[in-house]
Amino acid sequence: MDDLIQVSGLKKYYPITSGVLKRVTGHYKAVDDVSFSIGYGQTFGLVGESGCGKTTVGKSILRLIEPTDGQILLEGKDLRAMNSAQLRSARKDMQIIFQDPYSSLNPRMTVMELISEPMKLHNLASGSELQDRVCNLLETVGLSRIEMKKYPHEFSGGQRQRIMIARALSVQPKIIVCDEPVSALDVSIQAQILNLMKELQQNLGIAYLFIAHGMPVVKHISHQVGVMYLGKLVEVADSESIFSNCLHPYTQALMSAVPIPDPDVKRKTMIIKGEVPNLAEKQEGCLFAGRCSRCTARCREEAPILREVESGHQVACHCV
Template identity: 55%
Template sequence: MITQAELKKKPLLEVTNLKQHFPIKGGILGRTVNHVKAVDDISFTIYEGETLSIVGESGCGKSTTGRAILRLDEPTSGSVLFEGQDLLAMSKSQMRDMRKHLQVIFQDPFASLNPRQSVSQILGEALAIQNIVPAGKRRERIIELLGYVGLRPDQIDRFPHEFSGGQRQRIGIARALAMQPKLIICDEAVSALDVSIQAQVLNLLKSLQRQFQLTYLFISHDLGVVRHISDRVMVMYLGKVVEIADKKSLFDNPQHPYTQALLSAIPVPDATKKQERIILRGDVPSPINPPTGCRFHTRCPHAVERCKTEAPALTSLHDTHQVACHLVQ
């Protein structure tokens, strides 16, 4: 386990005041009439060699954050520093060169692979675009990559439909590894897999992290998966960060009411233990017109008048735990 003292020395990615607002067009002229505030002014740091997980309900901005970092969607504003270089200030050609250090594993292993390309073509395309391996040695490199993810050399000329879901995701992992990246964003990378296969892929990711000194941004809605793979956890609600903590602190002593509600929904594998479930009232507000003040106040069982008017800042409780809540500051 990486200590906080070690992590502090090696920031790999620093996200500051990141916003991703999607315009809503309306009227005959198609003018912008409003915005979906998918990610609204968030800041966090990922340290070299760690796994930072992002959790939250569907629509909270988890995947949008990952896409904004990679500039798959151009962010509205903010800064994303990767080893001190601002990704958002780079030209397209500069960003293309930088992408070999920043890779992604998508949720659906079938949709993310070209069904008309063989494994050799899928992995070889990435090597050719970045010109990492000479043409004569690419097949040898592809076989090596397949070995890293538990696939056989004789599978190199097969097509995606000839593999199981777990094997297809292993191909996706091999494609990410091909670039020899420093940061991999795992966007719901195991949620489409059976539970038994999830465990195998998670263990593979952890093994590869140790072998190649990888850093992960792991996006998931499954708290059991997050607990298994994370070093730190960031909780998002309606485009905002509400809590960041090391895994032990967050699961043993959650501070934000939203985090407490999420954790209360984790099944307890012991029939003799009764767990008090925190039921949140109401629905998640629209990201088009989010509530004033604390965005969670409309569903929070502990909300006070101040929560309705004043947005809480993300404040450090101690070295490894930050929370945005008036009640605990």
């Protein structure tokens, strides 16, 4: 079966201007040549430190940010070639959930209005049918129909995230981009939301692009994981192998920094030393070279490309 989403050569450059005439003097490469695909009903986890471009990738896929270059195929249809009417109907298949459940819901709208809004926009239902659908959605995400008339401030963080999920589900999307959906939640609530997301995936076959920096959470929910460093994908593999057998030196350092919840395990953290290169300047060679312990002369001259080293395991490193 073909993939649901295919991203190839995605780029997002921000121009750097100077002087009164705003002459473009360079580009900040927030996302540089990122390619991956997500299958139907699969979860693709995207990890990396803040500023590595993972949110930009998520938003570019939905064209909430207009990419500079690249191709995004949703079921074979090129999203970047669509006009605004076509894009609007395609958006029914793609939804997004944000990190902060406090600022992403309009405080002046009731839960009923919030959840029904996408359905109204896409003319999916009206009148009593709309109300029924909202009730069903509320029950699907574990809230009761009595909550319909309430406003967002009457709910806790976890409940608000449930409302966000209900709102995203309302148009029956094929994929939901989840940008740090549980990072602001407490452990017990985080477990509730993660279980809900897994259940929904099993029952409705939704795919997720799951963006997060908490490794255990990503491991728990993802089928495939991509690791980003400074706008580039440096490693892609299925969840199991990326956590047990990661190959890129950056991924290894990232993994070694994850605290283990066992006081008897003494882990060795690999501290990444060296300066982060300035993306506004022209870079030659591997972006991680200056901080890498296995750096060779070749790494400084030639940028490694993402290639398959084992079945389903891609790495961008000369030393692997």
